[in-house]
Amino acid sequence: MTTTASALTITPPGRPLRGHVAPPGSKSITNRALLLAALARGTSRLTGALKSDDTRYMAEALRQMGVTVEEPDATSFTVTSEGRLRAPATPLFLGNAGTATRFLTAAAALADGPVVITGDAHMQKRPIAPLVAALASLGIAVEAPTGCPPVTVRGQGGFPGQAVTIDAGLSSQYVSAVLMLAAGGRHPVRISLAGDAIGARGYIDLTLAAMRAFGATVEQPDAATWIVQPTGYRAADFHIEPDASAATYLWAAEVLTGGAIDIGTPAQAFTQPDAKAHALIAAFPHLPAEIDGSQMQDAVPTLAAMAAFNATPVRFTGIANLRVKECDRVAAMATELARLAPGLAVEDGDDLVVTPQPREHFRPAHITTYADHRIAMSMALAGLLVPGVTILDPGCVAKTYPEYWRDLAALGVTLREVAAA
Known part of the structure; x- marks a missing residue:
């Protein structure tokens, strides 16, 4: 049909x-696994993956940033990376893919130069200011003049910050984005919620499970706080439900x-x-x-x-x-x-x-x-x-x-x- x-x-x-x-396959888990595999040195094999507009935008953006992303069959990705991201020559266009946009906005801090993240007309109306504010508090040079994409991040291969408070009332993806970024920091990072409001907390559990599968160490002292160690990530074979x-x-x-x-x-x-x-x-x-x-x-x-x-x-x-x-x-x-x-x-x-x-x-x-x-x-x-x-x-x-x-x-x-x- x-x-x-x-x-x-x-x-x-x-x-x-x-x-x-x-x-x-799960869109949410596929896009998390693609990013984590791109941040890990070596070759990761992702099976059961979703091939759709949202995951293709993520995969193509990672290719623009120097990561090798192959598709051996209809439900698999093979991701080979040096464990770092390169600044792309052109803006990353992500359509209306919210997960890809939020996750890559944070991960761009680990790139070796400026990264522009943008999307279609719908995406350019979707709020990202709470994430931008959280990244700025970690010492990352980031700006989104309209409070929505496009976003410009001046990546420096890492970031100096050690603590951040996030307003996750609009989306749990802001928290997930910073959690995945945090393992690439120069110091342990303490991530706290501003208030109790958070959209779909269960998606943070998906993020933590994927991070740990790729070698991250995360502690959760209470329901509103996470501490992520600066371990980076290691390549892994990962099945997506x-x-x-x-x-x-x-x-x-x-x-x-x-x-x-x-x-x-x-x-x-x-x-x-x-x-x-x-x-x-x-x-x-x-x-x-x-x-x-x-x-x-x-x-x-x-x-x-x-x-x-x-x-x-x-x-x-x-x-x-x-x-x-x-x-x-x-x-x-x-x-x-x-x-x-x-x-x-x-x-x-x-x-x-x-x-x-x-x-x-x-x-x-x-x-x-x-x-x-x-x-x-x-x-x-x-x-x-x-x-x-x-x-x-x-x-x-x-x-x-x-x-x-x-x-x-x-x-x-x-x-x-x-x-x-």
């Missing part, structure tokens, strides 16, 4: 979806249609935060009246689409950070769900409230995706039950799940390419 069509119309299967689909965020769409498709989809990995085997959504998905059509999405942010659009067919209304809380993702996902989900039935979803402050409607109130709709892969994939779930759901710009799923449409088709979902209205 191609993703070059301007739009795809989904035909409800009218039967349980059954079959085996293996979701792609499937993407839990991608798995949520398959878990939801199974439950919405009463089917049986084998994704090859039990929910309890995932270490990513979004796997927590499995228990909620399994509760459908009796989702709880309130769902705190703060620690499984990328699963919220999936759950919101399911909530449209729940037995009772659902309020999603703790999701203010979704407003600064690839798009404003709170507004996007409210707007696009309401296209299917008036009053189906509304914004209430930073909450999203989904109020199920009688099935006869649903109507065909063209769904705007805002160049956001998660809006496309989650709203496609509604098309499993509602006739006439058309997804505009379906190719945006290439950001993290290039084979999404093919996988749905393999399960028996009919997808028809159409010209956008």
